[in-house]
Amino acid sequence: MIIEHLRQEFESTFDLLSELNTEEKCVDYLAQFRWNGKPICQYCNHDVCYELNLTNRGKRWKCKKCRKQFSIRIGTPFQESKLPIRKLFVALYLSPEGISTHQLGRVLSISQKSAWYLDKKIKNNFIANEMTENSIYQFYDDKCDDATKRFNEAIDVVVETYEKIARYYNILYAMEE
Numbered sequence: 026m027i028i029e030h031l032r033q034e035f036e037s038t039f040d041l042l043s044e045l046n047t048e049e050k051c052v053d054y055l056a057q058f059r060w061n062g063k064p065i066c067q068y069c070n071h072d073v074c075y076e077l078n079l080t081n082r083g084k085r086w087k088c089k090k091c092r093k094q095f096s097i098r099i100g101t102p103f104q105e106s107k108l109p110i111r112k113l114f115v116a117l118y119l120s121p122e123g124i125s126t127h128q129l130g131r132v133l134s135i136s137q138k139s140a141w142y143l144d145k146k147i148k149n150n151f152i153a154n155e156m157t158e159n160s161i162y163q164f165y166d167d168k169c170d171d172a173t174k175r176f177n178e179a180i181d182v183v184v185e186t187y188e189k190i191a192r193y194y195n196i197l198y199a200m201e202e
């Protein structure tokens with residue numbers, strides 16, 4: 026997960042922006058993260074791709090097999106986004122801290138509306154996917170008060186007892202036949 030990766034690697038957004046201080050460095054960083062430095066064609070899965078440095082479009086790769094070109098954004102939730110990767114990194118980095126879209130807009134020098142869309146995209150594509158079944162139960166447990174927990178435990182006992190009775194009757198029924 027890119028969010029954890031960024032947060033482990035950089036202690037603050039300041040560190041992140043100091044290290045990844047150009048768009049090209051961010052693209053290289055993401056390419057290393059996604060493909061381990063060996064880009065895979067996103068159209069045909071071929072693993073021999075040439076690096077192209079286009080002055081107006083930034084770094085792209087061209088597949089040796091199908092000859093198609095692609096950028097680092099292909100196949101990501103930000104495929105259509107024009108926001109620089111540097112800004113995306115900062116937004117991803119800050120996402121677990123729950124900052125408001127107003128603050129996010131100010132940090133990234135984008136409108137609050139754009140920040141809202143960005144925040145939504147990150148939540149839907151990164152944070153939501155991380156919500157495994159266990160973490161949902163954990164969340165539920167954390168939010169339950171003691172009375173609710175006792176009630177749920179009582180329900181479990183009732184269900185268990187009912188199942189025991191049902192099993193008992195099934196045995197009796199089976200014996201009768």
Ligand SMILES: [Zn+2]
Binds near residue numbers: 066070088
């Ligand atoms: Zn290809």
